[in-house]
Amino acid sequence: MIGNLILSLALAFSIFSMIMYVFTFRGARNTLGIARLSYHAMTMLVITASVYLSFNIITHNYEFDYIYNYSNDQLSLGMLLSTFWAGQEGSFLLWVLFAALIGVFLQSYTSKREDLEPTVMFSYTAVVSFLLLMVSPLLKTPFAYLWANEIYIEAAKINQQFLSLSILQPFLMSDGQSGQFYVKVNKELYSLLAGQGIEFNTFIIQGKGLNPLLQNFWMQIHPPILFAGFALATVPYAFAISALMKNYYKDWVKQSFPWSLGAGGVLGLGIMLGGYWAYGVLGWGGYWAWDPVENSSLIPWIILVAVIHTMIVQRKEQKQGKEIGRFAKTNLILSITAFVLVIYSTFLTRSGILGDSSVHSFVDPGSLVYLFLVIFLLTFLIAGVGLVIYRWKNLSDEHNANENIWSRELSLFNAALILLASAIIVFFGTSAPIFGVTVEISFYDEMHIPLAIVMLILNALSLVLKWKETEGKEIFKGLRLSLVLTLVFAILFIFVAGVKDFMMILLGVSAAFAFFINVEICIKVVAKNFKKIGSYLSHIGIAIFVLGVIGSGAYSKHADVDLVKGEKQNVLVYDMVFTGYEPFENNTKYRFNVVVTDGSDKKVVSPVMYISDFNQSMMREPDIVEGFTNDIYISPVGYEDNEGSSSGQEIIKINPGEEKVAGEKIIVRYVDFIKPDMTVMAQGGDFEMGANVIVQYEDKIEEIRLVSRKSGEGLTNIPVEIKALGAVLTLNHIDPMTKAAEIIFQKQAEQPQGQNVKKEVLSIQASIKPFVSLVWIGVFFTVLGFIIAMIKRSKEE
Amino acid sequence: MKNKYIFGGIIVAVFLTLMIYLFTQTNVQYESDFTKVMEKGRTVKATGSWVKEKNYEIDKVNKTFSFFMRDEKGNEMKVVCPGTIPNNFESATSVVVTGEYTNGYFAAKDILTKCPSKYESPNKSS
Incomplete structure (x- = not known):
């Protein structure tokens, strides 16, 4: 109730703020203060709702459907907090939270710049209102009660x-x-229950828990950064709409520029953190699988990067005195598109439309949400495109058309064009499932290899080009040193590293070319003005990234092997020995230790396998030895000792009077039910309930009591050991109504005796991935470049 | 001026042609009718469910595992997949395999398992 009330109020304030901003834009004098106040009230309410949700998660209030579905008592505090965004409802609330907070900074930023605030904040609050509508009680509120629908x-x-x-x-x-x-x-x-005075959250005392794939550090960091990026991508949209509303294009580029850089940096970081997660923990074997979920957030990022390039040109021309400058239409359209694609990405991943085509499992949210997302998408698409068309004739200066091919303007435009081509490819491939087809990964790879080559060469050349035009001699002079270094690299690349594929040679050499020239120019420029380092860092990062992609993508080596415990085996180029497994986390998971020897260097790699309670499935986690030149990636496949596949544990479901066979020859007979003391039970006191059981093995008979003991808050099942059998029996669950019991029968591990030594075999997939490290180093430099450029540009004006 | 547009137009045309060509080369269709999967003899994404009664088998020598899949009409086929049983396989409600039907079984290159929807209530009898 309270949660929904807070969110509904926030929605009301958001819409009210939006209306007040329109009035202000239309010339009303006393509405601006109200608009600001409403905005801040909305933000406070959204923060309150988020705190309220977190509080309920921490206190295990399972009366909320969302909390019941995604968390349980066993999660650690950090994981518990991240269940906030484990499902659709909460992740939308997280998005709203970031959007609201960023809006506070945006409001303060725009309020200091003439009449910017009403128009920018109008379109921004429109977006926030839509997002709030999504988490309102009408659609996907995280505060729905568990009992609201029958389950x-x-x-x-x-x-x-x-x-x-x-x-x-x-x-x-x-x-x-x-x-x-x-x-x-x-x-x-x-x-x-309410009639009996029983509170619902004392009735339901356990939740379903979090998917084990999500239970790791990256779950805590990747979604928040991605959603912060999504929220930031709204800002360039708001600036573009503002400029179109005012029909004034002089200032918006410089004002929007630092925000676009910030959005690009944060969104890019979020995307690649997801890549690292997939690589290091989820065991996808790589950092990028061209999966729809990855792709759909990549598309807006590419568009943001494209618009950053053309904005530079418009900005430059405005500095030289032009009123509008070149590429005004391009910049407006791309800024609008970037945000619309963020909504499109949400539509693809949240509407259930990609049902069959992704490794991510989607919950079908129902036709209402589907419809809402379509309306959300169309509203902002039509508003943006409509305004551009409406203002079309006002959007260009009469410009002098003597263009030179060797100018920086044109190469920046070409950069945007190539990025656009890349975005179209990814868009096309990702949207294909809507029409019932999918493309193979090779579609993306083969289209991107030539694009990346052109992109890198263009980037390298553009650095020696000047604004307007450049003489041929000058170009060559600027390139001399880098060309020599690239030649050296090419020789090493082909003859030492042994790369033979023609496209890979071209790609590698052009990446090296871009790298050398960026470093060279960077050193020259930075010596004069340190603040300019941003764009060079980003481009150096991209060149390094591409080299890492070549190594890890095209030259990975892979082997499937069975390792017998204690026996050394040569795998790929390493010696590997399986030394046994060790349980951890209360014996719920198992680490399988493999000693990898590379020359004199020994390392222990410990992939993990366990059966998850969450989905009753075997879960496998890879382990990686990360190095600069190579990653050794080991994912577990299976483990067997030669006594058969039984793990020694069995669950027996049995009713009173029945007899079941456990293990091979052990008979378990359920004699009678141990009734709990009803009066004590009703008073909430301590009691026991369970089953009297007879266990028979050959001629040995033993009678035991298996009970669940309730003391204080918890219910404990008391294990009973039968030494003669080397087995432990524990009551797993007993139903007081039907008296049906579930008994866990566990055979204790036998020590190897005499000659009958167990042969333990661990099956693994091992791969060597050269230079994956460069991928992460590249991403680091790129993101750092974005951030530095953002800081520089925000101080500029 | 005019040249610029012609030049740009050619580049765009080449790009689009290339993309559409590659698209037709790499696209894979979904097929939920196994009789069609068996006829076609080309790469498809077959969707269906795992026949749990027939369990799965792991071939340790060839590093593959095989199981039976059933489509909506009840047609069954044997599927052979490389590598290991994916996480979640046992609890999957539906399975999507990419590959080709040859020599009496579906040779999958890739397998995808879908898990039960979080809001599905189990079918009950009281």
Whole structure:
């Protein structure tokens, strides 16, 4: 209730602020203050809603559908906080939060610049209002109650002391197939419980938990940065709309420029952090898979980078006294497109339209959300494009058309053009699933190799070009040193590194060319003015990145091997020995240690395998030895000892009076149910319930009590060891209604005896990925360049 | 001036032709009817579900694993995949395999598993 109220109020304030900004733009005198106040009220409300959600997550308030679905009591605090954005609803709220906060800075920035504020903040609040509508109670609020729609919840997630309540009986169901018990949760049950004075969040005491793939550090950092990038991409859009509304194009480029750089830097960082996550933890084997989710956030980034290039030209011409300057239309259209593509990306990944074509699993959010996203997309697309068309004739100066091919203007435009081509390719391939087809990864790769070559050469050449025009002699003079260095590189690349593929040679050599010339010019320029280092750093970064992509993409080596414990085996160029496994995290996960020997250098690589409770599946995590020239990447495939595939643990589902066979020859008989003391139970005191069981093995018979003991807050299942069998039995779950029990039967690991030594085999996929390090170094330089350029440009005007 | 547009136009045309050509070369269609998958003899993305009763087999020598897939109409086919069983395989509601049907089985290059929707309630009988 409170959460939805806060979000609805925030939406109201956002819309009100937007309207007040329109009035201000139309000339009303006393509305600006109200607009600002409303904006800040909205921001405070959004912050409050976010804090409220976080608070409920930390206090395990599972009465919220969202919290029940994505978290549980076992998560650590850091992981718990990141369940904030584990699902659609919360990640939208995170986006709203960033948008609202960035808007505070934007408001302060624009308020200091003549009449900029009303128009910029009008379009900005329009975006924020749409985002708030998305998390409103009408669509995907994170504050929906669990019982609002009818769902079935495993009985194990219910506080056991309520299971015997008479009002609950009609809601208990069992699934014929799995034998699991469920409670039907709906509004009726909620009001019945409320009638008994039982609070719903004491009734449901456990959540579903977080997908184990998301349970790592990168989950805590990648989504927030990506959404901050999404939120920042709104700003160039708002500036473009503002300029079109005012029909005044003199200042918007310089004002929007630092924001565009900031958005490019943050979004780029967010995207590549996702790449590192996929590489290092998720075991995709690489950092980029051209997956729709990755692609859809890459497209707006490419457009942002393109517009940064053409903005430089317009800015330069305005500095030289032109009123509008060249590429005004291009800049406006691209700034608008970048943001519209952010919405498009949201549409692709959130509407369920990509259902079958991505490794990311999508929840189909229903047709209402689908429709809303289409309207969201079309509104901002039509508003932007419509305004550009409306102002079309006002958008160019009469310009002198004596263009020179050897000018920096043209090469900057060409840079934007190539980036645009790249964006179109990715857009085309990513959108194909809408029409029921997909493209193979080779589509993206083969289109991008020639584009990257042209891009790198162009970047290198553009650095020696001057504004307006350049003489041929000068070009050659500027290139001399780098050409010599590139030649040396080419010889090493072909003859020492042994690269034979023609396109790869071209790509590598052009990357080296761009690298050398950027470094050379950078040193010259930075000696005079340190602040200009930004763009050179970014381009150096891109050149390094491409070299890393060549190494890791085209020259990875791969082998599937079975490692027998203790036996040395030569894999690729290393000696590998499997030395055994060790459990960690309370014996829930297993590290499989492999000693990798490279000459005299020994390293332990420990890929991880475990069975996840979340989805009852085997999860595998790779481990990597990261080095400058090579990454050794080992992902686990399977583990077997020669006693068969049994892990020694078995779950027996049994009803009173029944007999089941465990292990090979062990008979388990369920004698009778141990009833809990109902009066103590009703008073919330400590009690025990369970099963009396007889275990029989050959001629040995033993009678045991398997119980769940409730003391204080928790319910503990007491394990019972049967020494004669070397086995441990534990009650996993018992249903007080049907008395059906689940017993965990665990055979203790036998020590190898005498000659009967176990042969333990670990199967792995090993690969060597040359120069992956350059990918990360390249990204680091590129992002650093963006940030430095942003700081410089924001101080410029 | 005019030359500029002609030149630019040619570049755009070449780019688009190249892209569309490559697109037609690399595009893969979805197919949920296995009788068509078996007829076609070209690379498709076959969608269906894993036949759990028939379990899966791991071939340690060839480093592949195989299982049976069923389409909506109940047609079944054997699928052989390289590498290892993907995370989530056991709990997947549907499976998408990319590859070609040859020699009586579907030789997959790639496998994708979809997990149950978070909001799906299990089918109950009380």
